[in-house]
Amino acid sequence: MNAQRTPDRGHAVVIGGGISGLAAAHRLLADGARVTVLEASQRLGGKLHAGEIAGVPVDLGAESMLARRPEAVELARAVGLADRLRPPATTSANLWTRGGLRPMPKGHVMGVPGGPEPLAASGVLSEEGLAGVAREPQLPPLELSEDVSIGDFVASRFGREVVDRLVEPLLGGVYAGDAYQISLRAAVPQLFEEARTHASLTETVRAIQQRGTSAQQPGGPVFMGIDGGVGQLPPAVAEAVRAAGGLIRTGTPVRGLRPGTRPGDAWTVVLDDEVLTADAVVLAVPAPAAARLLADWLPAAAAELNTVDYASMALVTMAFRRAEVAGLPDGSGFLVPSVDGRRIKASTFCSRKWGWVRDADPELFVLRTSIGRYQDEADLKREDAELVEISLADLQAAVGLAARPVATEVTRWIDGLPQYPVGHLDRIARIRTQVDAVPGLAVCGAAYDGVGIPACVASGRNAAGRLLPTLAPAVAQGE
Template structure:
């Protein structure tokens, strides 16, 4: 029996509180307004003083530039469709034809095609990146004992090392995963991070190379893979906030969530754990959407949905930083869209790189590469478990990233402007057991009328996945 069959449909909510003003929470607020109409009262609360969560657009030498998420996966429709629904269709742009690269074996090589998140479909596809021994290991993988997977998730890194050896993980997969999760393959789950490959094995593929080959299109698609907004993804955040007509309570953390005896919810605001009596800071709501990171979700659900709270508490987080550089006009960058850097790669002086990746934004996006304009570059820093790299001042982080850029590209020009954006605990790790934890959360929340959860900790860290969870949460609390 489904949830809707077990319980009678309740009247549509008139007052809804959304906790979290990131893209998931604001997507929920936007959809709530569309579903409930102008008479509903929608309130969005966030401990931060600015909207957007991990979407942040700043002014860099007078131009708008993203220092959080910088693109959306266009082949997953939710984000691009929402941009168009929000009246931003004329702002949607796609990358240039420049391809990415990877730093492997002490040199920079083109990012190989014929891979899925760095997992190769054939030895030929990675011949330009791996050593002869590494290529041979990929070739031999298809002759290894037939691969079968248990129904539960397994460590992606352990499986790859067993089938391919270490080099594929360290030279290819980890650099790619580091850009998405700020984590490596050893700490992530196969089914949680590359479900298409797992599904291919479940469907009968007997090797990882065969499984990856089965997931790749027979012919390259001409459809763009990524998209963004010409004036920055912050434009979507602003449009969602305005279009939802929500009352914004920024800089006001939610400290407690209580069920009211007669139905509905009481949301208590304020950083301090104060008296238990209701105060003027309390918000009364028919429904609540929680779109906050795992630590906050765990705390707020501790008394109303302890099983969900426990599952959230088991999730680990990675911190990272984005160092944005505006270099003088005319600065010559490599022809690629950027470079990924493996954790084991070393500079010519033997020291590890501080940066894990660079995006050559002036090459990747035509609107950032206009003649006569400053040349934009993004450096990404921070890997799961490496806390020391980020424990330096902004000036020191900037200096180290600039030094890495010079090492990789020869570019030594002083920036005309720069910006350091830190994201503490910004990326949830989809480790082994993640899908089980999400199922526990969803099951526990489904038992509570007028409550839904959303956000990057559930079913994808990208903007489209966050939009999808926010939209689904809104529809759940209105009975759809």
């Protein structure tokens, strides 16, 4: 905690108890504010959700954190989880495409290759596709001045096959979205910026790889998990918030929000049966919920928020007797390009990827599949049992799995993944300009600055930082 606390602390209300809201609350408390967190559901954590299947701990939502972006790992350490941070036991993955399971090629940036050599051995691309990659450096020099979809940009240089069989499945694992709609500038900003300074896309990717190799610490993991699942992070942050004097209320939807009539006046937060006042408010809720709360007095920002689209998905987690799945291929699982027409879009072999899943019950093998893509969500209307059967059918076709699970768990994330289409960053800039003009208000979450856990943690912390001068200028001076 910050040593320069003040007895005359302002009161901040954080609306939303996902990891962004909890990160905001954690920073506000550390810098001397009084904090109340209001979560509409009965559970904290949002898309981070720790559960179990057949007695084995698993994540029923997001399962890993990007370790080379530090915010999430730093927060985990700050709330006492340092000794539970674990890298994946294996990171090798496959693609189920062109009729078989093929190794994920090396040497790419979000599926964008740095040349044909790593692709040739994998069998992911046809001879025609490989020839297109080889020809790319001879194309006219890159001209990239404005945002473009990553699919259209990569297809214009390498051909659609690279997009459909490499870029799309990797992006699908992050956004469940369409590569031909997702913004290059928002989804892969490093690639966007580098491409503006190089003559070819091949040269761009190689420059990124070279810079990354020289900057990396030897042996440092790309991803990190938490023993018991990354779903353990929200309750640990909540415990730290409470220990620092913060109040957390679940099952408490906010029905209305009104700013004061003059600068410095208190905010009014309307609940079902009471009204709270606050000196500042953090909106850490999905875009439609934020739009509803802003509509009456910040209509332009609300209109922009209402244009944020979302994808839905389901995770099907299954436990098998280990002896009955001994023939599964090596690796942490596989991705499935949508162009291949399969029902599942990925499968993770949890007992291979995470040591705590393997060790919890050595007689069981846990894996999960994901179903549902943006604008292709018809299967999500099916019953849980049907989603299990869809998953089993595709698993048998992909890896020959014929066993029946001893336990299953279906978790639906309806409107769970915000989409980042071309122009998304400009839209967010317009929203932030309008929000920042209102003293004592900040927004954060997956809809704004990135959907990964570190990005959400950073979004929450930055929202808190913007409010500190409003809450207590003396506190902000001690940062």
